[in-house]
Amino acid sequence: MFAIPEQFSAATKNQFETQLAILNSFTSTAFDSMQKIVDLNLNVVKSSLQEAGATTQQLISAKDPQEFFSLSTAQAQPTAEKALAYSRHLAGIASSTQAEFSKAAETQITETNRKVLSLVEELSKNAPAGSENAIAIIKSAIGNANAGYEQLSKTTRHAIETLEGNLNAATSQFVGATEKTTTRTRKSA
Numbered sequence: 322m323f324a325i326p327e328q329f330s331a332a333t334k335n336q337f338e339t340q341l342a343i344l345n346s347f348t349s350t351a352f353d354s355m356q357k358i359v360d361l362n363l364n365v366v367k368s369s370l371q372e373a374g375a376t377t378q379q380l381i382s383a384k385d386p387q388e389f390f391s392l393s394t395a396q397a398q399p400t401a402e403k404a405l406a407y408s409r410h411l412a413g414i415a416s417s418t419q420a421e422f423s424k425a426a427e428t429q430i431t432e433t434n435r436k437v438l439s440l441v442e443e444l445s446k447n448a449p450a451g452s453e454n455a456i457a458i459i460k461s462a463i464g465n466a467n468a469g470y471e472q473l474s475k476t477t478r479h480a481i482e483t484l485e486g487n488l489n490a491a492t493s494q495f496v497g498a499t500e501k502t503t504t505r506t507r508k509s510a
Contacts, residue, residue, distance in 0.1 A: 336433065339433050343425060343429040346429075347422060350418060353418075354415075354418040358411070361411065376396055380392055401495065412485065416485060419481055427474065430470060438460075438463060441463065
């Protein structure tokens, strides 16, 4: 008779430990990602300042307006490419962070489901006669929750793939537009 409360107590303790583990995993992943973003931004700022100084020197040394505009135009393509590289790197960090979050969540949810199913199986062995329907309903609810989670995971993965595809398409269009603008400016100069 005392086995059921002890089982629930153990299950509650395991669930709390699982939630704590996933929280720690999410926190660690978030801090790692923020570190990567801060490092990326510091590197971008540092190189941008150095390049801005060099570009300014070139522009100041221009002998006439045509040379000034030619130098300005020449900087457009590399600047656009650097902005695209930055956005790709940032998207890569976001994508890897999301993948790590998903992996951690899937691992924890799979383990939690295994433990819950084990508890339900154990309870069903000790359940009084006539409670088979209630246990079947519980098992069905757990199965439905698992199916819902799997569908949510698939939908999230699809959304991320679509976002990455859209980002790549936008990047390609931006590069194309920048190349056309640079080519037109060079022809008119």
